[in-house]
Amino acid sequence: MYNAPVKDMLFAMTELARLDELAALPGCEDVSRETVQAVLGEAAKFSGEVVAPLNVEGDRNPSRWDNGKVTATPGFADAFRQFATGGWQGVQHPAEYGGQGLPKLVSTPCTEMLCSANLSLALCPLLTDGAIEALLIAGNEAQKQRFLPKLISGEWTGTMNLTEPQAGSDLALLRARAEPQGDGTYRVFGTKIFITWGEHDMTENIVHLVLARTPGAPEGVKGISLFIVPKFLVNDDGSLGARNDVQCVSIEHKLGIKASPTAVLQFGDHGGAVGYLVGEENRGLEYMFIMMNAARFTVGMQGVAISGRAYQKAVAYAKERVQSRPVDGSSKEAVAIIEHPDVRRMLATMRALTEASRALAYVAASESDFAHRHADAAVRAQHRARYEYLVPIVKGWSTELSIEVTSLGVQVHGGMGFIEETGAAQYYRDARILAIYEGTTAIQANDLIGRKTLRDGGAAAQALLTDVAATVDALGAHDSAPFKAMRRHLSQGREALAAAVDYVLDHAKRDPNAVFAGGVPYLKLAGIVLGGWQMARALLASARLFAENPAFHGAKIATAQFYAEHVLPQAVALQAAIVGAKGGEGVLALDAEQF
Amino acid sequence: MYNAPVKDMLFAMTELARLDELAALPGCEDVSRETVQAVLGEAAKFSGEVVAPLNVEGDRNPSRWDNGKVTATPGFADAFRQFATGGWQGVQHPAEYGGQGLPKLVSTPCTEMLCSANLSLALCPLLTDGAIEALLIAGNEAQKQRFLPKLISGEWTGTMNLTEPQAGSDLALLRARAEPQGDGTYRVFGTKIFITWGEHDMTENIVHLVLARTPGAPEGVKGISLFIVPKFLVNDDGSLGARNDVQCVSIEHKLGIKASPTAVLQFGDHGGAVGYLVGEENRGLEYMFIMMNAARFTVGMQGVAISGRAYQKAVAYAKERVQSRPVDGSSKEAVAIIEHPDVRRMLATMRALTEASRALAYVAASESDFAHRHADAAVRAQHRARYEYLVPIVKGWSTELSIEVTSLGVQVHGGMGFIEETGAAQYYRDARILAIYEGTTAIQANDLIGRKTLRDGGAAAQALLTDVAATVDALGAHDSAPFKAMRRHLSQGREALAAAVDYVLDHAKRDPNAVFAGGVPYLKLAGIVLGGWQMARALLASARLFAENPAFHGAKIATAQFYAEHVLPQAVALQAAIVGAKGGEGVLALDAEQF
Incomplete structure (x- = not known):
């Protein structure tokens, strides 16, 4: 059960994050309170009815790897198809490639709901967003025309390939290499790890964005380039061509977000994976960093989202579970545990941290919108500076909080919280990755x-x-x-x-x-x-x-x-x-x- | 790998917990620094070499239930046999029943080591300690003679049966009943849940201590009595008799401590389980509370123990993992991550919290020893008051800390911390029960x-x-x-x-x-x-x-x-x-x- 807290979301948007002022900016003519309320209502319905019921199933029956193929949890492919046909992948992306072009402030609560409903499933569109951002930033027009409409429609998904076994947070140590073929294409070789949704059966193609070094590139982070490496090559007419030389050699056995396959991808074991350079050589890290700001913000939202879900579950249990008489002697009978002061304190803590981190994230999203859309360049710069200051805080603080909030969620359930069937423990396990991926809290x-x-x-x-x-x-x-x-x-x-x-x-x-x-x-x-x-x-x-x-x-x-x-x-x-x-x-x- | 921090343990014992003064008390003639060092050295060896290597195996291959029988993780039964024959179950128990009669201050580091090595396995002797305490406090001499030597030698194990589905923290709601048979025995009926090591194949008998109500007993906590219900009845010559009417109907699927079977026990479905009243009717809760103080202290030690283990693992990883150049520009090469200030801060936090909670627990153990052994009753009373004040703090604070410390342990490992094979996540999962069982932090x-x-x-x-x-x-x-x-x-x-x-x-x-x-x-x-x-x-x-x-x-x-x-x-x-x-x-x- 997940009921999106639409009322609190709208409150944060209108009273704290300046939705009305935003609606007056160029390109935001459609962003009335009524439209926004309608969008959030639909997102709440979809998240609550279609996506949330699959969350427990994903934990019990994670993605499976068999001989290079990954099969998602039963029900996920269908839910993702509904997500795609509902237009949800495109909420924040440009209309010219098939998106809805809505402000980040509006896409943010939609993302929160999806993540609250099912963190594992939500990761797939989140990574696709990252790939879309990277192509929008640095792709050439042909690349954009070829890949963006399919990604934005949700027909294909995207991945980000940064990490290698010897290079976690330290991208200077990357070794994957890309050799030019003289025809404008490259052949990519190397091993990438921790690739979220790096292989799956939910869509017919996957667009990998891969960091690699070209021959003679400078050492360290200044010699890294960005490549598109599709799972299936794409013909000029848009149809799918040959299978590319990228293989999923295994997926990880993880503490949480188990339904989300975390792949080890091997590029180029059979002659080289065909890759297309994005932007200029040796500027890959720069493109990745622009994209990463968006991804980091979104991971912060995942923290808010899992906190919100854990809070809802804990409140429901605390209202239902009857245990012990009140400390003030006001009843001779045992009462619902929500009447006990410490349970109240725990729930208030969960609530206060969730609402505060939600509000701060929405305010940051709004800053990003003003930074992109305001008519005055000086004003845009101010908003950009504020957004950029807030991003590591939204990412680092909201995710650290989510560990505390989901732990309190377990505690409210008492012994039942430790039993996996109850479900509170899943949020605690799922949340633990958030302070690590897309840059640990120390990196933020x-x-x-x-x-x-x-x-x-x-x-x-x-x-x-x-x-x-x-x-x-x-x-x-x-x-x-x-x-x-x-x-x-x-x-x-x-x-x-x-x-x-x-x-x-x-x-x-x-x-x-x-x-x-x-x-x-x-x-x-x-x-x-x-x-x-x-x-x-x-x-x-x-x-x-x-x-x-x-x-x-x-x-x-x-x-x-x-x-x-x-x-x-x-x-x-x-x-x-x-x-x-x-x-x-x-x-x-x-x-x-x-x- | 687990290397017990014997040096810090001895420091806390001698410099903070007054080991030398304790050694001067009656009955503590053998407690010289040399003896203590020898005992701790043996405990470190046993924990590190025999018990610790089974910890990961227990997580991957938990206890299994099949048709009422529970099979422990391979290797556990043998390790427990070595524990028993080594005399470790008896360290703190009276010599007259086969124990070594050592002070709590000496048994405490032994317990810490066992828990650091393997929290799941350690739970079995810890619950047996509880059963031994209860019998020492309230059993009659015949009961003591019949059960204590077998429990203290580790030939049998013990359990504590409090919780029922409708009665978690609130024992007033207990419904299990015990009907007198006129021959001094009772027949016990009811369902008990969350019974740690409630069924297993490591020993030939299990001695369940069970809270139940006799006919006409007062409502609420004043009508609860304590019963011995052995899995197998015991003949007068000490040999095992008939199987008693207590069945393990299932075990739980838990977030952590997976190797420790958490049983649902059904008493009396086939005519009633034979039970023997301990002490007087309706005083069960009182006996249980005396015993619970000891159990709560020990759970606090489990918090210290899992923190210490997580700290060791994190330090080892931080010294080995090379990643990124130092922020002060002192090297052009990537360095071991322990050189990075935030990793240092995390490790220092883990270390400081572990050492502080260890020291406080050892000081509390020493207070208990003075409370039991000092010649002057007034001095004993002072020490008892201090010990009792410290018990909920040792239990509540050390276990809440252990959640934080094991979480930092995951964080130090970065993305690898989230992968189950690494092992850091197990400590994080295992630790989560500690702030819940034997009374949640709010109950403390x-x-x-x-x-x-x-x-x-x-x-x-x-x-x-x-x-x-x-x-x-x-x-x-x-x-x-x-x-x-x-x-x-x-x-x-x-x-x-x-x-x-x-x-x-x-x-x-x-x-x-x-x-x-x-x-x-x-x-x-x-x-x-x-x-x-x-x-x-x-x-x-x-x-x-x-x-x-x-x-x-x-x-x-x-x-x-x-x-x-x-x-x-x-x-x-x-x-x-x-x-x-x-x-x-x-x-x-x-x-x-x-x-």
Whole structure:
């Protein structure tokens, strides 16, 4: 069972992520509240009715490998076909290649719903999105015409081939090679691992995007090029040609997302896989990085999504399970466990973290839309800087949170949570990959420090801190307990984040190890404070709109207060770990040999 | 691979848990440092060589159920036989029934090693310990003579049968019944679930201890009695008689500890299972609670143990895996990932949390020994109060930590951590039960508030806070960075804990929901501060002993500093969640229907 929280999604879109302003931008004429509500309603229906029921089945009966062929979980191919024919693959992609061209702010809740419903199945279109982005960024027109319509229609799927056994996070170590054939094509050789949906039977073709080195390319990351390597070659008339020389030699046995086949792909064992260069030679990593920002944002959304699903399940169980009398003596009978204060605390934690991370992600999506669509280049640049600052936070913070939230989901179920049949454990297992793939949390933190904080001298961070300060001031106009708690803790959190930013700016050159040792704490601190900022904005909005829907807005207000009192205080502890500890001294005091 | 951290164990025993003073108590004449070192050395050898190699096998090839019979993982029965013949089941049990009568402080590291080596296998002797404790506490002499020597020798194993489908944490809801037969025996009827090692083929008999109601017993927890129900009846000459009417109808499919069969036991489907009353009727829960304190302590040790194992594995991988150049530009080549600041931070976190939770548990074990063995009754009572205060903290905090530590263990491995073959994921799955069984963390927190803080008006808590203050003062005699950091953060932590204790004492009567809503934060706060207290004491000891072993004591000092700067600051955030939030207001502001 999955019921998409459409009401909270729409609230975040309209009250926090500026949907109405977005609708006034060029190309967004169709993005009215009514249209958006209709799209979200359809997405909720599809996710809840078609995709969600396959989630448990995928865990019990994962994709199977047999002699190079991978068979998806029964039901997946049909669900994916419905996804494709419903036009869902194309929501955010350009109309000229068959997409719907809707803003990222609108595609984001659709993605969240699909991921909540079934993380494993959702990964296939997510990787296809990545391939589409890469081709849009760097493909030539012929490549676009040949591949994009089929990918956007969901007739074919796409993959991203980066990792090799000796090269995980460190792409400088890549060895796969591509040899030019003199006819404009290349032959690709090498082994790629961890290729999500790298082989399957859901569509007739798969378009692999592969990083490889051409002969004589520079060492390291500056010598990597990007290639299209389709599973089946494509004839000029668009029909499928010969099977290409890429084989799935095995799939992994994983902790979670078991229905999603994680393939080891072998390229070129029989003469070389035919590949087509995308863009220019040696610029592959650059294209991949542009695409990766989108993928990282989406993985952050997966964190929000699995948190939301785990929360729903835990609430349902807590309302149904009867156990023990209340601690306040208000009943002689055992009550539903949701009446017990600690269960309430766990559910409130799950709820507050999910809503805060959702709001921050939607706000980031909106920044991306303004960065692409605003008429004024200077305004676009500001929004781009903010979006780019937020991406590693959305990715790193939302996914780390999802581990905590899904763990609480298990805990709410007590002993039943540990039994696989219950289903809570699946979310806990599935969530664990999110803080790893598309760049671990440490890699997000390095990005946040290096590209997003130091490169612009802290400008994007300072602009955010200024906006948070304005919200802190606005909270001062109210004096009820939720506002007082939020004002106090958001203000302290803002100061903690400001201190961390200053520390990073001041010390990065002279003491890089210390600064990077504080990187993940800095990322978490930024997530907690900027997530808290959204909760504060939600508090202001819900106070204003209270009369329209007292139950809904009352819950938003209570959740904001909980976040202020239970989550935001962690900011000060994180500040101590970054600044007070001078980041590194304690971390680095132990030699490698002393561990 | 598992190499028991004997050096750190001995350090905690001698420098923090007063082993030498303990050795001076009556009955502890044999507990010299040399003997202890020898025992630990043997335990390390047995755990590392015999038990640890079966851990992965148990996960891949769990216990199997077939038509009422359960077959343990291949190799388990033989390892358990070696465990029994080595005398390991009897380490802490009385010599008069065949045990070695060693103090809890000495059996505790042995238990830790066994649990680190193989949590699933270790559960069998741990449950047997529980059955032995229950019989020692409440059995009559004939029962003791009949069952204890076989249990203590490891020829038979024991189980604890509490939970029923409708009665998880809430034993008031128990329905199993026991009908007197007029000959001193009873017939037991009912269904028990979650019975660890409730059926297996490792020994010829299993002694089930079962909670059930006699006819006309009071409702609720005051009408529960305790029964011995052996799998095979035992003849007067000690030989095995008829098969009793208890059947294993299924075992669970679990997230972790898969080799440990979790049985559903059906009593009395064929006329009634023969049972023998232990102690007096209607006092079953009382006996069970005494036993449960021991079991809860041991589950806390399981948390320490799985953290320690995950730490070892992560360190080994981090030293071996080469990836990326250092952030400080000190090498043009990729380096082992342990050189990267965030990997160092993760490993330091794992290490600091493991060592702190180990130290606190060992100190608690020592308190139990003084409570049992000291000549002066008043001194015994003080130690008992301290032990009982510490038990829910050792149980709750160490197990919650183990979820965090094993999750970091996965993270250090990157993508490989998510692949089951790597083994890091098993620890993450195995650890997840620890915060649930033998009472969830919330139940530990309720115990900490109700029985351990309110009942004595905060006396045990205040005595601890006084001792922490003395350590804070002692730190002031040194002025290096580790001492300054520890003094500052331990002092703040102590104040936070004192504030929480005061809050609990002041508000429990007038606002129980608010106080219990802050229960788990209070328990975690107590763990962080009292664990930090041990790290501070370790810091003082290692500074004093530094010259004896600079590498070892240097590492202790660095780890203490890390704990001070990265872990202790969380105390202030927890204080805010308990006291600042008045515990409940934010938690309870949402109605059950609003979730």
